Amino acid sequence: MTYGPLPETDLTRHRRLREQGSLDRADLDAILDAGFICHLGVIVEGRPMVVPTVYGRDERQLYVHGSVASRSLAAGAPVCVTVTHVDGLVLARSVFEHGVNYRSAMIHGIPRKVTDPDEKTDGLRRLTEHATPGQWDYARRPSRKELAATTLLALSLEEASVKIRTGAPDDGDGPDAALGLWAGTLPLTSAWGAPETDPLLPPDLVPPAHIARREGTRHG
Amino acid sequence: MTYGPLPETDLTRHRRLREQGSLDRADLDAILDAGFICHLGVIVEGRPMVVPTVYGRDERQLYVHGSVASRSLAAGAPVCVTVTHVDGLVLARSVFEHGVNYRSAMIHGIPRKVTDPDEKTDGLRRLTEHATPGQWDYARRPSRKELAATTLLALSLEEASVKIRTGAPDDGDGPDAALGLWAGTLPLTSAWGAPETDPLLPPDLVPPAHIARREGTRHG
Numbered sequence: 323m324t325y326g327p328l329p330e331t332d333l334t335r336h337r338r339l340r341e342q343g344s345l346d347r348a349d350l351d352a353i354l355d356a357g358f359i360c361h362l363g364v365i366v367e368g369r370p371m372v373v374p375t376v377y378g379r380d381e382r383q384l385y386v387h388g389s390v391a392s393r394s395l396a397a398g399a400p401v402c403v404t405v406t407h408v409d410g411l412v413l414a415r416s417v418f419e420h421g422v423n424y425r426s427a428m429i430h431g432i433p434r435k436v437t438d439p440d441e442k443t444d445g446l447r448r449l450t451e452h453a454t455p456g457q458w459d460y461a462r463r464p465s466r467k468e469l470a471a472t473t474l475l476a477l478s479l480e481e482a483s484v485k486i487r488t489g490a491p492d493d494g495d496g497p498d499a500a501l502g503l504w505a506g507t508l509p510l511t512s513a514w515g516a517p518e519t520d521p522l523l524p525p526d527l528v529p530p531a532h533i534a535r536r537e538g539t540r541h542g
Numbered sequence: 543m544t545y546g547p548l549p550e551t552d553l554t555r556h557r558r559l560r561e562q563g564s565l566d567r568a569d570l571d572a573i574l575d576a577g578f579i580c581h582l583g584v585i586v587e588g589r590p591m592v593v594p595t596v597y598g599r600d601e602r603q604l605y606v607h608g609s610v611a612s613r614s615l616a617a618g619a620p621v622c623v624t625v626t627h628v629d630g631l632v633l634a635r636s637v638f639e640h641g642v643n644y645r646s647a648m649i650h651g652i653p654r655k656v657t658d659p660d661e662k663t664d665g666l667r668r669l670t671e672h673a674t675p676g677q678w679d680y681a682r683r684p685s686r687k688e689l690a691a692t693t694l695l696a697l698s699l700e701e702a703s704v705k706i707r708t709g710a711p712d713d714g715d716g717p718d719a720a721l722g723l724w725a726g727t728l729p730l731t732s733a734w735g736a737p738e739t740d741p742l743l744p745p746d747l748v749p750p751a752h753i754a755r756r757e758g759t760r761h762g
Contacts (some may be wrong), residue, residue: 333589359628359642361581363590369553370583370590372624374646404592408579410735413753417670417681418688422579426594450637454728461637462718468638490740498682499742504749508674509735510761515630519726520710522719529724533633541730 334483378449414491456532554703598669608695634711676752
């Protein structure tokens, strides 16, 4: 990534829990690369709407499958894309100090509808490969008609902010220690299961290696 | 739940992929009960902002930890709360038919700041118990000062929509079947790990049963 640190702007400045904020672009990259689902926030007739959708990226922009937001995109409206990985519960001695271990990235900007067929194909390749490495070279690629029927948005990664919380609760040596209660974290992890073959397929058709080898590996 | 089916309003009507829409309130309840993190969408100075935060609920409303959105809540602004569980990748023969198995709920409304101390305490209890059943009776409850320092929002569950996709790809018997490619799904599951005791605690302090028993259980 040739970009510098994440910029502090009115939108990205950490107002709360500043100690959880990161200005390191490598943290942003890592959070984006660990997932494939984002929550896309748009304004529709004056009201916010938050829709889950898939994404991919290159060095400087995020590609988002945009059909879910297509009815609000006419006027170059601003969006917010948030990617969150939940790593566990932070269980302190007091309810007030409870929290969540997580990694979250928030990207602000005005997306561009990708119309050039070559860029659209490349964006869809990135999106496909982001979720399932190896799949673009395996599956049938989009036809011209399918390409035209797909809405792809590109969003600059310039204006982004990152928050990360890790580790034990923060009240380890506070007065609540005298309560004698257990405190710590309860980790949460995601993992890929065994591929399930489409029941309409011949049962002896086995998943290709790039899919089979993910079984049991961690996600997120 | 005494509510009827989910209402079809301008905000909840399914415009895309209508076959994935559900008007069954039991589906909404199940999606909300399966998770504890939502994505809260608010409008801040004309731009959308999507922040992850924790929630709980009663029969008719969602309680959301609202400090993350506190700077945009002055004017009774509308919000959108989305809860998403990702169940796996849908890997079709063609890139165009690729998708995601998921369960997602979207709730629209104008949240109310909870100010009554009794309701706030009850809301925090629901929020705590939602993420960690048994924890409210175990940990130290909020003091009056801590209660005052917590922003809790209540959002009616009346205007909500649900989308669910399950199962194999949809192109099983389409012309792409002739390609001879594997197609199916790659499931993704989340599970709780082993509790990690705060290193500042005596090492012989063991996690209470309500936390220890979650190890290895599925989440989401």
